[in-house]
Amino acid sequence: MKKYIIYIVLLALGLFLGWLLFGGNTAPTETAHKHDVATETNQMWTCSMHPQIMQPEAGDCPICGMDLIPAASSEEGLLADEFKLSKNAMALANIQVSIVGKGISNANSGTVLSGKITENENETATMPAHFNGRVEKLFVNSLGERVKKGQAVAQIYSPELIAAQQELITAYTLKESQPQLYKAVKNKFKNWMIHGAQLTEVEQTGHVKNSFTIYSHVAGVVTEIAINEGSHIMDGKPIFKVSNLHSVWANFDVYENQISQFKEGQDIVITTNAYSDKEFKGKVDFIDPILDSKTRTVNLRVVLNNKNDLFKPGMFVEGKIKRIDSSTKKEVLSIAASAVLWTGKRSVVYLKTNPNEPVFEMREITVGKQIGENYLVLEGLNNGDEIVTNGTFTVDAAAQLQGKKSMMNKKGGKVMTGHEGHMDMKTNTSDTKKPLNKNERIAVSKEFQDQLNVVFNTYIELKNALAIDNTQNLKKQSKHLLTDLGKVDMKLLKSKNAHQHWMPLEKELKATANLISNTDDIKVQRTYFKNLSSNMAIALEVFGIHEKVYHLYCPMSDNNKGAYWLSKEEKVVNPYFGGAMLTCGEVKKVIE
Numbered sequence: 377m378k379k380y381i382i383y384i385v386l387l388a389l390g391l392f393l394g395w396l397l398f399g400g401n402t403a404p405t406e407t408a409h410k411h412d413v414a415t416e417t418n419q420m421w422t423c424s425m426h427p428q429i430m431q432p433e434a435g436d437c438p439i440c441g442m443d444l445i446p447a448a449s450s451e452e453g454l455l456a457d458e459f460k461l462s463k464n465a466m467a468l469a470n471i472q473v474s475i476v477g478k479g480i481s482n483a484n485s486g487t488v489l490s491g492k493i494t495e496n497e498n499e500t501a502t503m504p505a506h507f508n509g510r511v512e513k514l515f516v517n518s519l520g521e522r523v524k525k526g527q528a529v530a531q532i533y534s535p536e537l538i539a540a541q542q543e544l545i546t547a548y549t550l551k552e553s554q555p556q557l558y559k560a561v562k563n564k565f566k567n568w569m570i571h572g573a574q575l576t577e578v579e580q581t582g583h584v585k586n587s588f589t590i591y592s593h594v595a596g597v598v599t600e601i602a603i604n605e606g607s608h609i610m611d612g613k614p615i616f617k618v619s620n621l622h623s624v625w626a627n628f629d630v631y632e633n634q635i636s637q638f639k640e641g642q643d644i645v646i647t648t649n650a651y652s653d654k655e656f657k658g659k660v661d662f663i664d665p666i667l668d669s670k671t672r673t674v675n676l677r678v679v680l681n682n683k684n685d686l687f688k689p690g691m692f693v694e695g696k697i698k699r700i701d702s703s704t705k706k707e708v709l710s711i712a713a714s715a716v717l718w719t720g721k722r723s724v725v726y727l728k729t730n731p732n733e734p735v736f737e738m739r740e741i742t743v744g745k746q747i748g749e750n751y752l753v754l755e756g757l758n759n760g761d762e763i764v765t766n767g768t769f770t771v772d773a774a775a776q777l778q779g780k781k782s783m784m785n786k787k788g789g790k791v792m793t794g795h796e797g798h799m800d801m802k803t804n805t806s807d808t809k810k811p812l813n814k815n816e817r818i819a820v821s822k823e824f825q826d827q828l829n830v831v832f833n834t835y836i837e838l839k840n841a842l843a844i845d846n847t848q849n850l851k852k853q854s855k856h857l858l859t860d861l862g863k864v865d866m867k868l869l870k871s872k873n874a875h876q877h878w879m880p881l882e883k884e885l886k887a888t889a890n891l892i893s894n895t896d897d898i899k900v901q902r903t904y905f906k907n908l909s910s911n912m913a914i915a916l917e918v919f920g921i922h923e924k925v926y927h928l929y930c931p932m933s934d935n936n937k938g939a940y941w942l943s944k945e946e947k948v949v950n951p952y953f954g955g956a957m958l959t960c961g962e963v964k965k966v967i968e
Contacts, residue, residue, distance in 0.1 A: 457738065458736065458737045459778045474711075477760055489695040493625070493693060499596075500617060504612055504614050505609035510607070511531075513530060515527075518598070519601065520597060523598055537568070540561070542584060598616050622681075623679055623681055628676040637697070644678055644695045644696065660678060711751055712765045726739070736775070737781070738772075819871075823868055827864045831912075832916065832942070837853045839909075845954040885915070892904045913967070925967040928961045929962060930953075
């Protein structure tokens with residue numbers, strides 16, 4: 377009995393000590409919970425496809441309807457004009473950066489020209505026919521063959537030569553009494569480039585030859601053959617051409633807006649895929665003074681030493697010439713045109729200021745001429761700077777939302793991005809077919825809406841081709857889409873706000889359509905189509921086309937990440953799976 381009493385006392389004592397030791401921790405636990413709640417309350421949420429969207433709570437993106445994700449909000453150690461994007465947003469929005477001075481598109485080393493190797497026309501010669509006849513045998517019959525002087529070229533039958541031989545035989549018998557006649561007949565054969573043993577044989581035997589062998593009086597590599605066996609030759613017409621390939625020409629096409637950058641005597645570096653590890657130096661030998669009115673180009677020529685036979689006529693080459701600012705005599709950098717944002721006279725780019733983190737700041741620059749897909753940079757950037765070259769408008773939108781310097785806000789501070797006007801247009805999940813509020817739309821002319829409608833109709837054709845896995849028609853429609861986008865007249869947009877909305881959308885639509893047209897991989901095309909649909913939806917929401925458009929969504933598309941597309945009808949025809957899952961999806965909203 378005493379043992380039970382002792383056990384009860386010990387148990388009670390243990391409970392009492394436990395309460396003393398651990399009971400007081402309740403308050404801190406509650407405090408920690410409250411801290412977690414506060415942390416969650418301060419968490420901002422963004423859209424993976426539209427990182428400019430920032431909301432204080434989870435939900436759907438007001439632009440595309442996708443689920444919002446947590447956004448990175450820490451700005452520890454950032455300077456006043458710097459801002460940071462989440463790595464997830466960087467990846468999903470396909471934001472890419474490039475180092476100024478690396479790669480062809482950002483090369484500071486100069487303009488890159490495309491060209492072709494041709495024979496040096498100053499070192500070419502033609503072997504012509506000197507009489508009329510028919511080719512019985514042709515001894516030079518392949519391009520690239522080396523021909524020496526005195527080498528047999530062809531065996532020719534000629535009625536003209538047969539008659540002349542009769543004269544020669546007669547004159548030969550009379551040469552003692554009529555030497556002038558004999559000399560005149562011999563000169564006739566000499567003018568035909570026939571002499572030597574063949575004539576001696578005719579004179580001594582008195583027999584007429586039915587055909588004569590002609591011999592080359594030029595030497596070199598055969599670059600052109602104008603005849604074949606059985607064909608007729610005519611006096612003065614070429615039989616073949618040869619070239620001395622110890623030197624060749626590299627001919628480059630220079631566009632009209634590039635002409636001022638080049639002059640004769642300028643250094644140029646030649647490269648070719650045939651010798652990827654070698655560079656060949658030369659100088660600009662000639663710039664054609666006449667512009668080709670069809671191609672809007674002039675020919676730039678470089679003479680290259682080819683004693684080692686490295687260059688073959690027809691070979692493609694690239695020539696790189698350093699760009700020089702004529703006013704300062706300094707080398708000029710160039711950057712991809714996609715990196716530059718314009719607003720009036722200002723040009724801005726986004727500089728990546730931290731090599732290890734997605735931290736950016738706006739930088740104003742001064743640009744010069746546009747050369748192809750590049751702009752010359754006169755001021756504002758240095759060799760080695762890292763700048764945004766893809767997704768620039770997305771980065772600019774993030775800068776505006778975080779109150780940093782941006783394209784439209786030179787001094788920083790909170791501004792409207794244009795998408796904030798749509799923030800109150802949240803999709804009602806209980807009524808997924810609720811039309812958008814037309815009052816949120818930017819007023820534009822009906823003519824602009826009609827042009828946008830043409831673009832949308834081509835998008836539908838592209839979508840239909842994707843739904844039936846027709847890759848070739850898809851590429852064709854993407855090219856039509858580029859053409860239709862080029863016909864949209866921005867002069868019809870009278871307000872500054874309309875311009876600010878359309879310009880980034882047009883750029884993204886063109887870029888994505890171009891990507892679709894340049895690949896045959898339907899999986900890759902569907903990835904690009906997702907981005908194309910997102911930007912097309914924004915364009916229709918912002919400007920309208922006076923037509924009902926269905927915005928559909930399939931949660932299983934894009935490896936279960938979900939994807940949207942547009943349709944003219946409520947019926948679901950999924951472009952992301954083709955015949956495999958045509959009916960996967962539902963209408964999320966109606967754009968009217």
